[in-house]
Amino acid sequence: MSKSNFTKNLLIPDFIFIFLFSLLIIFVYDNFEKFFDRNINDGFLKATAISNKKNCRIKDKEFNCLKETLKDIGKNKSVLFFGNSQTGAINNFKIDDKDYIAHLNEEKFFKDNKLIIRSLWMPNASLKEFYVIYKELERCKIIPETLFIPVFLDDTREQSIRDYVNKLENTFCKSKEKTKKEKIIESNVKRLDQKIKTNLSLFKNLQSINTKMRTDLYKFRNYIFGIKPTSIRPIKKASYSENIDALKKILKIRIENNLTTFIYIPPLLYANDLQKIPYSKKNYASFKKEIKYLCKEHYCNFLNLEGSIPNTLWGTKTSTNFIGNNEEIDFMHFTGEGHKVFSKELSIIIKNNLKKY
Amino acid sequence: MFFHSLSSLLIFLPTFFLIYPFLKKYSLNFSKIFLLIFSLVFYGFDVPWFVIPLIISASSDFFISRYLIDKKNKFSEYRKIILVISFCTNLSLLVIFKYHYLISSTFFRDNQLLFLSNLNNILPVGISFYTFQTLSFTIDSFRGKIKKIPRFIDYLLYICYFPQLVAGPILRFSNFFDNNSSLLLNKNLPKMNYGFYRICYGLFIKLCLADELSRLNDIAFDSDYSLLGIVDCWTMAFGFGLQIYFDFSAYSHLAVGISNLIGIDIPENFNFPYNSKSATEFWKRWHISLSSWVSDYLYMFINNNFTQSFFGAIPLLITWIIMGLWHGASWRFAMWGLMNGILVLIHRLYKSIVSKSNNKVMENIYCFITLSSIMSTWIYFRSSSWDQANNLFIKLFKFDGLYFSFRENYYLFVFLFLITSLTFGEVNEYIKIKNTSHRKILNIIFSSFALAFSIIFINRQASFIYFQF
Structure with a gap:
């Protein structure tokens, strides 16, 4: 077996050297912050994610909270919120802070009326993903009487549907016919691969290293192109149209079943000073107009809640830039106090809605 | 099976590279048999019956090539007919598994060749690659480029060789055999x-x-x-x-x-x-x-x-x-x-x-x-x-x-x-x-x-x- 000049002094063949060196690269990368005493942060957020039986974060392989969250919907009067990380995260979290779903659930009026208030959220959840989830809920006869859907301009830029959301389709409740897609997933190789993944803890760790690498690449891109949270985020024609179509589909199903749906423009930092928001003023205005019109067309209730949270109740996030650890404005997540304020606003809306019946 | 799947990288390939060099050192024949069996298992692991059309294509072309290479048949009037039979066998496999829907939707009103309708969407992986490989062997035999028919097991190994079976490169006779139709596999040293x-x-x-x-x-x-x-x-x-x-x-x-x-x-x-x-x-x-x-x-x-x-x-x-x-x-x-x-x-x-x-x-x-x-x-x-x-x-x-x-x-x-x-x-x-x-x-x-x-x-x-x- 030939040995290269480089490795012959080490008395090991190249391929073993390569294998060991590659493992060393991964180890160093994984522990880079520890070696160089850099700040360790969980992604970019200073916001703390909440996931519990009432406010469930839909996550890969973690459908338990989803089942718990949805178990009473359809049996009693119920309100379901779809949301993104705004629903599930509290900025600058303090020990007694609660999310707005928890606040709503604690209200005496709702308790007395035995109203079930639940939410499902995912970071950057798109309307396309909401549609996949809603379709599955409908198939499983989990139908909330009232549904709240936030329409974030930011999330209409999302075009992909996460694998774990796709996996929900036809699997959340028992299905008589397995889809063709599932049959392929159940191939021998996939089954064996799955067994390896679940039995080797190494792969669980690899997932987090992968996420870290993607985050670093994202930060590096921001650094190279000078992208900041305040940079204008353009509307993406194709993804925008697909997301709006998905929303229309949800509304269509809701109308057919004569159910109440609220579409709302979610709270936004600097809503009272549109010069500072990360969208083109013109685009944002036409977006709100379009959603309002769409809602009217589909007999749903339109709410503009963009100014519900005062600027002082928002937070900051750690840098999204590769170099530097400066804190940046967070346009998405508000503080515990902000959640409290928002819950009060929502509470009035829900009560008014209940009075109609 | 894909090379980059976890099963392949952590189970199949390591097992192969632990056993194969050991067998090769002690018995070339056993190592060849092992390589052939491994190739077939690797190929058919997901859908075992995919091995059947592979073996049909390989075997038919082997026997046809043996006829064509045989000196007794050098001037036989049936050579061209025999070659056409090889084409027909391979093309039939392709039509049955790959092109029947295209043909029926283009030329038939009902849009289906009924007896083949159950095969919709079932395409044995790499069928286009191995049919081309077996055909090249037959055509080279017909053209007289191959002087001696290899042993059947060597030939099967040439067609079913797992690293290139499903997506090429499409190997020629000279890539796998020397002029005496002996496997090059036995002569080359591995470049680890x-x-x-x-x-x-x-x-x-x-x-x-x-x-x-x-x-x-x-x-x-x-x-x-x-x-x-x-x-x-x-x-x-x-x-x-x-x-x-x-x-x-x-x-x-x-x-x-x-x-x-x-x-x-x-x-x-x-x-x-x-x-x-x-x-x-x-x-x-x-x-x-x-x-x-x-x-x-x-x-x-x-x-x-x-x-x-x-x-x-x-x-x-x-x-x-x-x-x-x-x-x-x-x-x-x-x-x-x-x-x-x-x-x-x-x-x-x-x-x-x-x-x-x-x-x-x-x-x-x-x-x-x-x-x-x-x-x-x-x-x-x-x-x-x-x-x-x-x-x-x-x-x-x-x-x-x-x-x-x-x-x-x-x-x-x-x-x-x-x-x-x-x-x-x-x-x-x-x-x-x-x-x-x-x-x-x-x-x-x-x-x-x-x-x-x-x-x-x-x-x-x-x-x-x-x-x-």
């Missing part, structure tokens, strides 16, 4: 280090480049094409062109790498094709084993039987349409083939008018034109309907403003991957000329990083595109 470098590169290109692009391309091609603009469509064309290049060349890296570990030198299938200066050159550097197969067996035959008027356009275009259909059972693939044929024909015409220039600026212009024209044809290859393909293709040449319909990362990835790929092509030429002594060290460093990145990205694998051919 070089093989391992190639495996590392293959894994990196597949898992970190092709699969990342695949995710973005899938989103783009699933979107409403009526909303897309010129920049989007070119990005999609380039994006898919790069994806299929990375995907397929990664498979070839893995096939070459694993073969080097076993001790077989299989031919290269790619040579930085996107750095080509003409469509003709592109097809000499892309899927080399298929291009040379088509040139030696198909084009040669059609060329001898059709008129040569207008720069031999008719045989050329017929060959290209067949080549397109080889890639997939849809007329869109035929269109893709035809477009590539036209590009080759244009180059022939141009070559006859303009003398060759060594001007660097002109070379770059040729390179740009070739790259753009080849990339534009991928639209027909990737689209899922005629409507989509035609719309996207027209939009490539219709300026309606500069806007971006997808997330910024898509444009960025495609641009970066293109620049990297072209730069590597240039650097490779330079290294070849210089033959630098630092190459080994560079290989070790690059391989280590490639392997590290591959391990990090291994959780998200997608199937190889060429598995469906």
Whole structure:
């Protein structure tokens, strides 16, 4: 077996050297912050994610909270919120802070009326993903009487549907016919691969290293192109149209079943000073107009809640830039106090809605 | 089974490389039997019955070739009939599994050949590759290029050899056997280090480049094409062109790498094709084993039987349409083939008018034109309907403003991957000329990083595109 000049002094063949060196690269990368005493942060957020039986974060392989969250919907009067990380995260979290779903659930009026208030959220959840989830809920006869859907301009830029959301389709409740897609997933190789993944803890760790690498690449891109949270985020024609179509589909199903749906423009930092928001003023205005019109067309209730949270109740996030650890404005997540304020606003809306019946 | 699946990388391949060298040391025959059985298990692990058409194709061609090679039958009047039987057997398999729907939807009113309707969507992986390989053996036997029939087990090993079975390179007799029809496998020494470098590169290109692009391309091609603009469509064309290049060349890296570990030198299938200066050159550097197969067996035959008027356009275009259909059972693939044929024909015409220039600026212009024209044809290859393909293709040449319909990362990835790929092509030429002594060290460093990145990205694998051919 030939040995290269480089490795012959080490008395090991190249391929073993390569294998060991590659493992060393991964180890160093994984522990880079520890070696160089850099700040360790969980992604970019200073916001703390909440996931519990009432406010469930839909996550890969973690459908338990989803089942718990949805178990009473359809049996009693119920309100379901779809949301993104705004629903599930509290900025600058303090020990007694609660999310707005928890606040709503604690209200005496709702308790007395035995109203079930639940939410499902995912970071950057798109309307396309909401549609996949809603379709599955409908198939499983989990139908909330009232549904709240936030329409974030930011999330209409999302075009992909996460694998774990796709996996929900036809699997959340028992299905008589397995889809063709599932049959392929159940191939021998996939089954064996799955067994390896679940039995080797190494792969669980690899997932987090992968996420870290993607985050670093994202930060590096921001650094190279000078992208900041305040940079204008353009509307993406194709993804925008697909997301709006998905929303229309949800509304269509809701109308057919004569159910109440609220579409709302979610709270936004600097809503009272549109010069500072990360969208083109013109685009944002036409977006709100379009959603309002769409809602009217589909007999749903339109709410503009963009100014519900005062600027002082928002937070900051750690840098999204590769170099530097400066804190940046967070346009998405508000503080515990902000959640409290928002819950009060929502509470009035829900009560008014209940009075109609 | 895919090489880059966890089962393959952690169970199948390590087991193979632990047992095979040991067996080879003590008994060549046992090692051959082991390699054959392993190849069949590896191939049929997901769908065991896929082995049946493989064995039918291989066996029928073996016995036909044995007849053709036999000196007693050298002047037999049945030689041509026997050859036609081989064609019919292989083409029948292709029609049954791959083309029956295309044929029935084109020529039959009911849209189905009823007795084959149950086979919809069941395509034995690599059927197009191994039928071409068995056919080349038979045709070479007919032409007298093979003097002695190899042993049946050796021949089966040649057809079922797992590193290249499902996505090439399409091996010729001379790649696997010496002049006495003995396996080269028994004579070559394994190139452990070089093989391992190639495996590392293959894994990196597949898992970190092709699969990342695949995710973005899938989103783009699933979107409403009526909303897309010129920049989007070119990005999609380039994006898919790069994806299929990375995907397929990664498979070839893995096939070459694993073969080097076993001790077989299989031919290269790619040579930085996107750095080509003409469509003709592109097809000499892309899927080399298929291009040379088509040139030696198909084009040669059609060329001898059709008129040569207008720069031999008719045989050329017929060959290209067949080549397109080889890639997939849809007329869109035929269109893709035809477009590539036209590009080759244009180059022939141009070559006859303009003398060759060594001007660097002109070379770059040729390179740009070739790259753009080849990339534009991928639209027909990737689209899922005629409507989509035609719309996207027209939009490539219709300026309606500069806007971006997808997330910024898509444009960025495609641009970066293109620049990297072209730069590597240039650097490779330079290294070849210089033959630098630092190459080994560079290989070790690059391989280590490639392997590290591959391990990090291994959780998200997608199937190889060429598995469906």
